[in-house]
Amino acid sequence: MKLALSTLTLLCVALAVPFTPYQTPLADADAFLEQFDGSNPEWKESHAQRDGEFSYVGRWLVEPAEVSVLEGDKGLVAKSPAAHHAISYKLKTPFINKGKDLVLQYETKFQKGLNCGGGYIKLLSAGPELDEDFNNDTPYQVMFGPDKCGSTNKVHFIVKRKLPDGTYEEKHLRTPPMAKVLDLSTLYTLVIRKDNSFEVRINGEVAKAGNLLDELLFSPSFNPPKEIEDPDDVKPEDWVDEAEIPDPEQPEKPADWDEDAPLKIRDPSAVKPADWDEDMPAYIPDPDAEKPEDWDDEEDGEWIAVEIPNPECEKHGCGPWEAPLIDNPDYKGKWTQPYIPNPDYKGPWAPRMIPNPDYYEDINASDLEPIGGLGFELWTMDKDLYFDNIYLGHLVEEAEKIGNETTKVKLELELKLKEEEYKKADLKVDSPITDEESPSWTEQASEYLEFGLMFAEAFINQANNFMVDLLDDPITVLTDRKKEGLVYAAVFGLIFSVVFGVVAVVLLKLTLGLDEGVNATMTGKEMREKREKDELEKLEKLVKKQQTEKQQSEKLEKIEEDVKSTSVKTSKTEVSKRG
Ligand SMILES: *[C@@H]1O[C@H](CO)[C@@H](O)[C@H](O)[C@H]1NC(C)=O
Numbered sequence: 001m002k003l004a005l006s007t008l009t010l011l012c013v014a015l016a017v018p019f020t021p022y023q024t025p026l027a028d029a030d031a032f033l034e035q036f037d038g039s040n041p042e043w044k045e046s047h048a049q050r051d052g053e054f055s056y057v058g059r060w061l062v063e064p065a066e067v068s069v070l071e072g073d074k075g076l077v078a079k080s081p082a083a084h085h086a087i088s089y090k091l092k093t094p095f096i097n098k099g100k101d102l103v104l105q106y107e108t109k110f111q112k113g114l115n116c117g118g119g120y121i122k123l124l125s126a127g128p129e130l131d132e133d134f135n136n137d138t139p140y141q142v143m144f145g146p147d148k149c150g151s152t153n154k155v156h157f158i159v160k161r162k163l164p165d166g167t168y169e170e171k172h173l174r175t176p177p178m179a180k181v182l183d184l185s186t187l188y189t190l191v192i193r194k195d196n197s198f199e200v201r202i203n204g205e206v207a208k209a210g211n212l213l214d215e216l217l218f219s220p221s222f223n224p225p226k227e228i229e230d231p232d233d234v235k236p237e238d239w240v241d242e243a244e245i246p247d248p249e250q251p252e253k254p255a256d257w258d259e260d261a262p263l264k265i266r267d268p269s270a271v272k273p274a275d276w277d278e279d280m281p282a283y284i285p286d287p288d289a290e291k292p293e294d295w296d297d298e299e300d301g302e303w304i305a306v307e308i309p310n311p312e313c314e315k316h317g318c319g320p321w322e323a324p325l326i327d328n329p330d331y332k333g334k335w336t337q338p339y340i341p342n343p344d345y346k347g348p349w350a351p352r353m354i355p356n357p358d359y360y361e362d363i364n365a366s367d368l369e370p371i372g373g374l375g376f377e378l379w380t381m382d383k384d385l386y387f388d389n390i391y392l393g394h395l396v397e398e399a400e401k402i403g404n405e406t407t408k409v410k411l412e413l414e415l416k417l418k419e420e421e422y423k424k425a426d427l428k429v430d431s432p433i434t435d436e437e438s439p440s441w442t443e444q445a446s447e448y449l450e451f452g453l454m455f456a457e458a459f460i461n462q463a464n465n466f467m468v469d470l471l472d473d474p475i476t477v478l479t480d481r482k483k484e485g486l487v488y489a490a491v492f493g494l495i496f497s498v499v500f501g502v503v504a505v506v507l508l509k510l511t512l513g514l515d516e517g518v519n520a521t522m523t524g525k526e527m528r529e530k531r532e533k534d535e536l537e538k539l540e541k542l543v544k545k546q547q548t549e550k551q552q553s554e555k556l557e558k559i560e561e562d563v564k565s566t567s568v569k570t571s572k573t574e575v576s577k578r579g
Pocket of ligand 1: 397
């Protein structure tokens with residue numbers, strides 16, 4: 001372990017490139033870039049309180065990453081495990097995206113991985129609330145970025161939108177992409193264009209794209225549905241619900257339909273083999289069986305040798321011959337009246353659609369309210385979440401360039417580092433000198449198991465996301481993602497049937513197998529002895545049970561007494577205190 005760490009440090013030094021902040025001035029006056037190089041010291045840790053206690057006890061530090069590939073590079077690090085963290089930055093001038101594109105980009109590196117924690121950023125609404133301590137209720141416009149806990153893993157994209165009645169509603173991207181939770185620098189980019197289109201990019205690659213006004217993409221949608229089901233419409237009493245009816249033209253069983261014809265019959269074309277010996281018995285008493293010495297004919301009955309299959313019959317058939325069974329061509333089974341489509345059926349009843357009285361059109365969904373600041377407000381179980389290179393601006397190309405010159409450089413160096421590590425590890429396994437270090441089969445098995453578990457977890461994640469979406473909006477999910485749903489259903493079905501199958505077989509073995517075993521190997525006397533022994537054991541158990549029950553009730557009584565005496569004591573001391 002020490003060796004690995006020291007080689008890692010060596011490699012770091014070997015790979016480290018001096019950090020220089022992004023130099024080019026930003027194109028727009030209200031654009032913002034934060035590289036934690038000391039030029040914006042105004043980040044403010046939240047000391048918000050709730051019920052007289054500090055809500056955000058997690059510590060923030062500006063420091064280099066633990067495995068730093070750029071010498072002198074620093075980021076903002078959420079330091080505390082299992083704690084709420086909040087920190088914000090108030091922009092010098094509010095950021096206005098009206099009629100312009102908005103690009104929000106930042107870098108994450110979950111240095112200890114991300115098992116349960118948020119890594120998202122909020123664009124805070126401009127307003128007097130920004131001068132108060134940042135907290136969960138501070139108004140925001142956009143929430144964007146990774147969030148993972150157990151089976152939930154997503155890159156949030158939420159717009160908090162003002163409705164015509166003045167209240168706000170969170171519009172959630174319905175099927176967000178999965179977050180990257182490895183300890184590697186990762187770049188998250190959100191683009192909201194003035195034409196209402198949006199993109200979520202991870203490391204420069206588009207992970208999700210669409211239009212804010214697409215009703216299927218956001219929950220709830222930015223614009224409510226134009227039409228809704230008429231709540232006053234009622235189903236007519238004479239509505240026909242049956243899609244099919246029994247065929248009136250075939251009310252009775254046809255005369256030639258024989259319900260009693262058997263499923264199988266003896267093959268009429270079969271012929272008895274010439275060498276089949278009907279007189280030879282198929283079973284004979286075991287010639288090797290011997291009467292046990294302690295067998296008592298009077299008590300145990302007449303001794304009979306066990307029968308075994310006649311070895312003679314292996315050469316040719318023995319015993320009474322019967323033709324083999326075949327499917328009966330005349331088999332018809334029970335007759336039922338056939339069904340035909342109901343001519344009166346008009347389909348399932350649904351209320352008529354009427355114009356939605358609450359309809360409104362948010363045609364400029366991309367126009368956010370002025371943004372006064374940025375902040376992280378997170379709960380995390382994992383510590384050392386590293387954030388860097390935050391950009392809020394209007395130009396995709398500018399964000400790309402910054403990403404290419406910062407996060408991308410780091411990621412490439414980090415990948416090179418990982419590659420070296422893996423190479424080292426591989427060499428160790430292959431080299432003959434370190435024979436004893438080659439993984440044992442248990443280690444290999446546990447690796448496979450780990451991989452399997454990882455795979456299973458990923459699958460369960462996906463299925464869980466699907467279920468969440470399904471519950472959220474069953475109709476769209478069922479129409480758009482039918483295949484996905486079928487796969488989950490099939491896999492879970494398979495797992496259940498395998499598990500139940502195994503349990504059933506084991507139970508069967510336990511119940512049947514035991515009895516058979518006992519019968520096959522025991523003589524009458526042994527069985528009788530066993531029965532007597534069982535009875536005795538039962539009796540002993542009963543006595544023991546009664547004893548423990550008695551002891552328990554005694555104990556309980558004692559405890560009750562103790563409690564009574566202590567409460568008497570306490571009330572006495574209280575009285576004496578008061579006195
Ligand atoms: C950033 O890098 C990508 C991939 O190398 C490239 O396609 C893109 O043009 C670059 N963007 C800018 C603005 O340099």
